[in-house]
Amino acid sequence: MTQRRAPRSIRNRLMRAVLGVVALGWLGTVAMTVLFLDREMSEGFDEELELVAETTLVALETGADHIVPRLVAVTAKENDRLLRIIRPGVPEPQVPWVSPAEDGYFDSMGWRVLRRTGDHEVVEVAHNRNWRHREMGEAAVSLLVLVVPVVGLLIWGLRRALARALRPLDALAGAIAGRSPDDLSPVPETGLPRELHPLAHGLNSYLARIDDLRAIERRFVANAAHELRTPIAAIRARLELGGGAGAEAALPMLDDLTRRVERLLQLSRSEAGLGLGRGPADLVQVVRLLVEEARRPGAVIRFDDGDLERLSLPVDADALAILIRNLLENALEHGTGAVRVVIRPPADGAGPALMIENPTAQTGFVEEAFRKGPGSRGLGLGLSIVAALAAAMGARVEKTIRAGQARVVVTF
Incomplete structure (x- = not known):
């Protein structure tokens, strides 16, 4: 046997809808931020290559005449950022990229390289692209870590805001659920939000119509029962006077009918609260x-x-x-x-x-x-x-x- 699914609440629907929109906007913002961050960090890395190359050329041109070609790491214990010094006519240090003949930026074999030529030497500064991607990934993760508390605060604030906004609806539902089946008094409309006024007004109109119909029914039952008492009493008196077997058999039925009429009157008066x-x-x-x-x-x-x-x-x-x-x-x-x-x-x-x-x-x-x-x-x-x-x-x-x-x- 299939079980009926419990109806979903408006609060949960709103929560999921708002969080879905916020999540889509947040993901779009993160994607655009990552693209912007990648571009800005690439420009920063290229500026670092430019700074290292120019600084090295200045130092070489103002230093000793004897320049020893070499390949060094820009930072100790790292081979992801390399500096190569080349002197014409001397064997060049081996590097994991292929250098072009002209100066400028170029990409080769997973490296981002800047080549600069001085008066007596050539300087090449290179970054491993995998290292750049790792640095960009660490920055993106740091950004996401900073955003997580903001998302938690957003969910908390959204729950509180929804609870506060739906409080009148909960109060209205509780007031209706706590009523007895015979309570046809109108639902208070004061203090309700504008969106709930049509609901409360329609419910009050419906209750008023039911109350009117019940009043009409009570009046009809009371009037009908009251009008029946006199002819039933007259028939009983006539049968008692006439006598006979038929009259004796009919009297218990008239008594039963009289009790039913009395009960109809009792029901009408009790429902109306009379007496x-x-x-x-x-x-x-x-x-x-x-x-x-x-x-x-x-x-x-x-x-x-x-x-x-x-x-x-x-x-x-x-x-x-x-x-x-x-x-x-x-x-x-x-x-x-x-x-x-x-x-x-x-x-x-x-x-x-x-x-x-x-x-x-x-x-x-x-x-x-x-x-x-x-x-x-x-x-x-x-x-x-x-x-x-x-x-x-x-x-x-x-x-x-x-x-x-x-x-x-x-x-x-």
């Missing part, structure tokens, strides 16, 4: 009342209040009751055994919690809104209502199934 006060609410009392209300033939509910007489929470009592009622109904409808309800007091820095568990034949909780679980007759609204109310209360809901035991823990 959510700050409390306080007594968790023990609310759970005790709801457990007694939920008891019905064939339903076994075991309530453990944790030996608490009361447990006050800073939440709306009606919203708390709706949340717990949906969890109880979900457990009774989808479970296969006794429902266990436990209140846990605050401990070890954790807030109070409510746990509801029971055996279940399902393999997992359905967390997608409006999706029914296997074998469910409901619309899948219960857990959606629980999630919306818990988010409004600042509570945390954890749902797990292990070894056929379903558990929901609400931590306040």
